[in-house]
Amino acid sequence: MNYETGGIGPGEAIAIEDGREGRPRRRRWIIVAAILLIVAALAAAAYFFRSGEAEGEAGTAAPGAAAPAGGGQIPSVTVAVPGRVTVTKVVSGTGAIAARREMPVGVAGEGGLVTRVLVEPGSWVNSGQVLATVDRSVQAQTAASLAASVRVAQADADLAQAQLERANQLVDRGFISRADIDQRTATRDAAVARVRVAQAQLQEAQARNGRLDIRAPAAGLVLTRAVEPGQIVSSGSGVLFRVAMGGQMEMRAQLSESDLARVSVGVPAEIQPVGSEETFSGEVWQVSPVIDPQTRQGIARIAVRYDRALRPGGFASARIQTGATTAPMLPESAVLNDQQGSFVYILDAENKAQRRPVTVGDVSDAGVAIASGITGTERVVLTAGAFLNPGQKVVPTLTTLKR
Structure with missing residues (x-):
């Protein structure tokens, strides 16, 4: 085969492929580098921003402010001159309310059937007022009989008196002896005595009948009632009413x-x-x-x-x-306590706190009365005394105590 004729050699083909793959890699590295630069820039900006805030706060701090651990800043405290006031001594207690003079009312006579109850609890009554009535039908008949006996005895006494008067007119003429006069006088006296006995018996019956009514022994306020109409009462029935004398x-x-x-x-x-x-x-x-x-x-x-x-x-x-006594009066915040007892802080001429032992008197809503220890002319520390030490210099703020 002839590789040179109209073709590309193997080495050239590889070179072309490497050039195509290198371009995306360079782009990725450029993007990563840009991101790293942006992050670094943001971090630097944040660092300088925080440093600027810290410097600004340090620059705006109040001039002359004391450091937490040094400088010895003088504290300010509130003081007052208490003077002396009249303190009323009060004793508190609890208990029950009652009638000052409570009068129990019951049956004074022989009793009987209650016919009417005339008062209720809460009613005001007068002395001798009838509170309840008791049936007296039998006792009324007895009283009527005794009243008739009085009239009979009185008639006998009147007759004896008339006979004695006629005898006295005849004695001087000699028709009647002196002995007859004496006899007629004795008869008259006996008749008069019988009248008095009958009258006494009638009055006794009337008094008994009067005691049948249940009456108030004195004027006052009815507190309780323990009787109802139709009830049989007697001297053993106990207390039927309770009355507060005079209310x-x-x-x-x-x-x-x-x-x-x-x-x-x-x-x-x-x-x-x-x-x-x-x-x-x-x-x-x-x-x-x-x-x-x-x-x-x-x-x-x-x-x-x-x-x-x-x-x-x-x-x-x-x-x-x-x-009542006259003593200085302080609020409770001014009086301190420790193992040595109660004390307050007062300021001397140099505005230095001085411990002063005191004796506490009565404690009330108005404050604490000081029995001894101060005269009332001192400048007494009202607040922040617990944070002071004897001899410590302070800046006082004078105020007036409210009474």
């Missing part, structure tokens, strides 16, 4: 032994029934002379005026004023 109420506040010793008769108090936002003024009228050995508590009885909101048996809280 007077009280609260029996239970106090601890130490608090009871601070309470005296006549001191004012405020009572707030459970479930009510209304308070009622009163005063202590009796302090228990004994202490319960089981609970170690005593009772202070607080008298209050009648009000519909004060229901006997209800529960209430009481605030009893036991006196």
Whole structure:
């Protein structure tokens, strides 16, 4: 075979194929290189952008700002001069509301069948007012019989008196002796005595009949009723009505032994029934002379005026004023405590914090009363005292305490 005639040699064919395959490879390498250049450019831009932000923040920082660990910046604290205020000493207690003088009402007479009940719980009654009536049909007949006996005895007495008067007119004429006069006088006196006996028996019956009605022993407020018409009652039936004399109420506040010793008769108090936002003024009228050995508590009885909101048996809280003193008053944030006791920080003339031990008095919503330790003229640190050290210099901000 002749390879030279009108053909291409083997070497030339291979060269042509290699040129065709090399062009796509060069394109791929160019694309990869371009991508790498773009990524490098983006990374460099991000690096320089972050470096610029850091420099900007450093440049805009407040001049003269103290470093976290150095510089010794002076802290600012709020201070006040508390002065002295009148502090009312208050003792708190809880207890039940009751009638100050509760009168149990029952059957005073022999009793019987109840015919009518005239009052209901919550009714106001007068002294001697009938609360319920008892059947008196038999007793009424007895009283009528005794009344007739009185009239018979009175008629006999009138007849004896008339005979005695006629005898006295005849004695001077000698028709009747003096002995007859004496006899007729005795007869008249006996008749008069029988009249008095009959009258006494009638009055006794009328009194018994009057006791059949159940009456209020004094004016007041009916608290309970335990009788109905048709009921048979007697002296052994127990309490049928309970009446609060004059409608007077009280609260029996239970106090601890130490608090009871601070309470005296006549001191004012405020009572707030459970479930009510209304308070009622009163005063202590009796302090228990004994202490319960089981609970170690005593009772202070607080008298209050009648009000519909004060229901006997209800529960209430009481605030009893036991006196008043003059002392500095501070908010609770100003008084600190540690193992050595209570203390406050005050500022001296150089605005340096100084620790001052204090004795805490009564604590109330108004604040903490300081019994001793400060006079009220000092500049007392109100807040941030827990972060101060004795002798530390501060920048004070003076404020006024709200009373």
